Each structure stands twice: as structure tokens, then as C-alpha cells.
Amino acid sequence: MRWDKVSDDSYYKARQFEYMAKRYERFGDKKKAIDCWMEFSDIKKGKGSYFLAYYGLKQVSRLYGILGDDVKSKDFLLESNSLKLDESYLDIYNKYLFALELEISGKIRDSIAAYEKVATYFIEKKNYFLAADAYEHAAENRYKLGMAVKNYSLPHEAWMNNSRYWMDLGEMDDSKWSEERKKYYNKLYRE
Secondary structure (H helix, E strand, C coil), X not given: CCHHHCCCCHXXXXXXXXXXXXXXXXXXXXXXXXXXXXXXXXXXXXXXXXXXXXXXXXXXXXXXXXXXXXXXXXXXXXXXXCCCCCCHHHHHHHHHHHHHHHHHCCXXXXXXXXHHHHHHHHHHCCCHHHHHHHXXXXXXXXXXXXXXXXXXXXXXXXXXXXXXXXXXXXXXXXXXXXXXXXXXXXXXXXX
């Protein structure tokens, strides 16, 4: 993956921190994983992507719990809860967490299916941004397994649906931003 080719984009910059957090955790460096999840959450919060910021803060809380620092674990749990997501997101958080756990444990093929299931849920809810994000995670894991990624069209389709959604609302900047994801996706997975 070519993170250097997409570092000018905040979405992919956050995805890179998430990618590194998962790698650090998988290789046992929980403190560096925490630092990466914090960076990820800060970017997501700054962009108004509160579910993903919540997701990142919950990982910080979880990792501090594993390290035995119950005070920091509780502090980050409270911070994540301060984002005040509606209750429907709690269920989807658990689905994301399940996919993450599969990925970290090395069950990459299973994690692809889990992320695709998350994406399907978001498509049904017409939340195309989060659907595209879940498909992006599936693509990342396909790449890890040496599977075709450039022709994996599900992320593109979700980004295009997100673009149309914003266009229908007259939000042309958001529509254009979503369309640009294809360009970044192709840079990231340049083979």
C-alpha cells in the first residue's frame, strides 16, 4: 500500500493511523497502538465523523484496559460516550469491533466478510460514507492476502452513492470529495 501517495488527504491520513494502530497491536506494542488510535480519533473528530471518532476512542479505552490502566481506560470510555451517538450506532460498533478483532488475530479472510457485512448494513441505512469506509477496510485486507484490489468495485460504488447523495442535497463540495476517493483509492493500491 502506498500511504505516501495519499497523505495529503485527511480521510486516508486517518486510515493510515488506524492501519498502524492495528499493526502495532498485532505485534504487541499497545502504547504505540494507542498513540495511533488517538491521532485517528482526533482527525475524525475534527472532520465531524463522530462514529469513527467514537470507534477510535473506544479502542484507546480497550487498550488501556488491557494494559491494566483502569483510570485511563475509564477516562477514554467517558470521552467516547461524550460524543452522544444515537443507540443504533452501539450495535454497529460491535460489528466493527468484531471485524477488527478478526483482523488483529490474523483471521483476515473472515475480517473481509465481516467488514462487507458492516458495509451492507450501512447501505441499507443509506449511510454511504460509512459503507464506503467499511468496504475500504475490506479492500485493505484483500490487499494483505494478495487478492485483487484495483478491480474490487464495492468501495467505488459506495463512494459514488455517497457522491449522489450529497449532490441530491445540493452539497457539491461533499459530492466532489466523494468522487475523488476513486483517485485516492487507485493511488493507495498502485501495483
